[in-house]
Amino acid sequence: SAVISQKPSRDICQRGTSLTIQCQVDSQVTMMFWYRQQPGQSLTLIATANQGSEATYESGFVIDKFPISRPNLTFSTLTVSNMSPEDSSIYLCSVEGLAGDNEQFFGPGTRLTVL
Amino acid sequence: GESVGLHLPTLSVQEGDNSIINCAYSNSASDYFIWYKQESGKGPQFIIDIRSNMDKRQGQRVTVLLNKTVKHLSLQIAATQPGDSAVYFCAESYSGYALNFGKGTSLLVTP
Numbered sequence: 001s002a003v004i005s006q007k008p009s010r011d012i013c014q015r016g017t018s019l020t021i022q023c024q025v026d027s028q029v030t031m032m033f034w035y036r037q038q039p040g041q042s043l044t045l046i047a048t049a050n051q052g053s054e055a056t057y058e059s060g061f062v063i064d065k066f067p068i069s070r071p072n073l074t075f076s077t078l079t080v081s082n083m084s085p086e087d088s089s090i091y092l093c094s095v096e097g098l099a100g101d102n103e104q105f106f107g108p109g110t111r112l113t114v115l
Numbered sequence: 116g117e118s119v120g121l122h123l124p125t126l127s128v129q130e131g132d133n134s135i136i137n138c139a140y141s142n143s144a145s146d147y148f149i150w151y152k153q154e155s156g157k158g159p160q161f162i163i164d165i166r167s168n169m170d171k172r173q174g175q176r177v178t179v180l181l182n183k184t185v186k187h188l189s190l191q192i193a194a195t196q197p198g199d200s201a202v203y204f205c206a207e208s209y210s211g212y213a214l215n216f217g218k219g220t221s222l223l224v225t226p
Contacts, residue, residue: 043159106158
């Protein structure tokens, strides 16, 4: 399985500001995803981070609010823009398995609190 | 993704007993299913997966059962231990697309 790290692990931010979350993988992967997990809830897919092209966003998520970069096969960033308290969540990146199967491995998550 | 309520269903079992966690999935075309375990403050951890051409798969102390007729998935944990206490999520995908997570179940193992 891949080893995935995220930075920062947690942050407290003021409303109206933006935060960029980094996801680093220890090996090259094709598929990277960003999820949101609101307090006490399940995971919701935000977007698929595509290397070399624009991210693919799920319904309810837009690029202006959650811009994503994927400069190479081991790294991606998610920015939460113009934050409001409703953006307080855990943000998780995941990667698809390296053996060509569909299992996904998750990073430890970034716990964001917006005041 | 699915929307869920703020309160997760909770399953309480005694240490040593077997646990069964159930999940109903939504897409009859889904062909891949995973169970994840999430401990407090951590990301989801892969437990076991199953493809739609199977109805049962066993791992170490865990078994996943798939009933495609009623779109139901279950996770059985044998001889449950305190370290098994966590929130468990099922997830489904279709043709290798990203996972759609179901509602979680909080498992509490009491001594």
